[in-house]
Amino acid sequence: MAAYPNSGRNFKKRNDFGPRRNERIKATQVRVIGPDGSQIGVISRDEALRLAKGHGMDLLEVSANTNPPVCKILDYGKFKYEEDKKQRTQKPHAAKxxxxxxxxxxxxxxxxxxxxxxxxxxxxxxxxxxxxxxxxxxxxxxxxxxxxxxxxxxxxxxxxxxxxxxxxxxxxxxxxxxxxxxxxRKLKFNLEQDEPPAEGPDEKA
Structure with missing residues (x-):
């Protein structure tokens, strides 16, 4: 089973970067999406925090530019792990x-x-x-x-x-x-090859 980073589920204010979560969320009213993707609706931030804590999860601000902001109840540690994994797989390979x-x-x-x-x-x-x-x-x-x-x-x-x-x-x-x-790219000596790959090389040196 994958070990996810510490989600910081103690709900204390912290100075880390990225989307606001838990008590770093400043809005008093938020639109909440449940952990299963269901729409909970507009409730107070404090009530949303209680719901998140009840699920053993975090409250993450996923859209800060709406009024009220949209927040989602999720496992932040798992969310961050998956996001980091996605970025690593999408990172283009350096040309050799x-x-x-x-x-x-x-x-x-x-x-x-x-x-x-x-x-x-x-x-x-x-x-x-x-x-x-x-x-x-x-x-x-x-x-x-x-x-x-x-x-x-x-x-x-x-x-x-x-x-x-x-x-x-x-x-x-x-x-x-x-x-x-x-x-x-147009082939001359390897005409049996497919179209060129969209991403970087995967050939070993």
Whole structure:
């Protein structure tokens, strides 16, 4: 059984934040909703507090801008627990940085496999780093290496865009891509996939 936070059912005034409850409610008359959702009607705040206490529950002000304010009799500890749980599940996931590594003389099949993975990462809302390492005498072929990286970016433009031009860092040519908006992503290498997810990525690194 879930352990809920302390509901503070001692009905003392307290300085916590959030909707007013119990004796923090200032109105002398309130419209009360029962714990089962039934309309109890307009009664004094003190009477509403007595009703809440009789149920072993709290009186929570759920609509302060009406006249009189609307209050509900409920278990505040359980209510707060459920609200916090809802916020945690609705919180979007932070985008993850994925990476694919290319080679200067990469074979067409390997290139397509790498791009398929890269497209999938971007399609699911992840950022993507493309890197190409130049080994030994390949440093003399930097122009060709940049062309390979730019070709990959061009092939992935249906799902992402470059944050900036590719750069040479040591022996690595690097570029980072950001995913397009979910409703604008179009697949090229993974055409069997469904529509892009509305929320953030759930792919493990």
């Amino acid at each position: 940085l994925k990476e694919i590594k290319l080679g200067l003389n990469i074979e067409p099949h390997d290139y397509e496999t790498k791009l398929r993975h890269g497209e999938d990462f971007l399609y699911k809302g992840n950022k993507l780093k493309i890197s190409l390492m130049l080994r030994g005498r390949q440093m003399e072929q930097k122009t060709l290496a940049f062309d390979v990286v730019m070709r990959a970016c061009k092939d992935l433009e249906g799902v992402g865009f470059m944050d900036g031009n590719p750069t040479l860092a040591g022996k690595n040519i690097i570029v980072t891509l950001t995913p397009l908006a979910a409703n604008k």
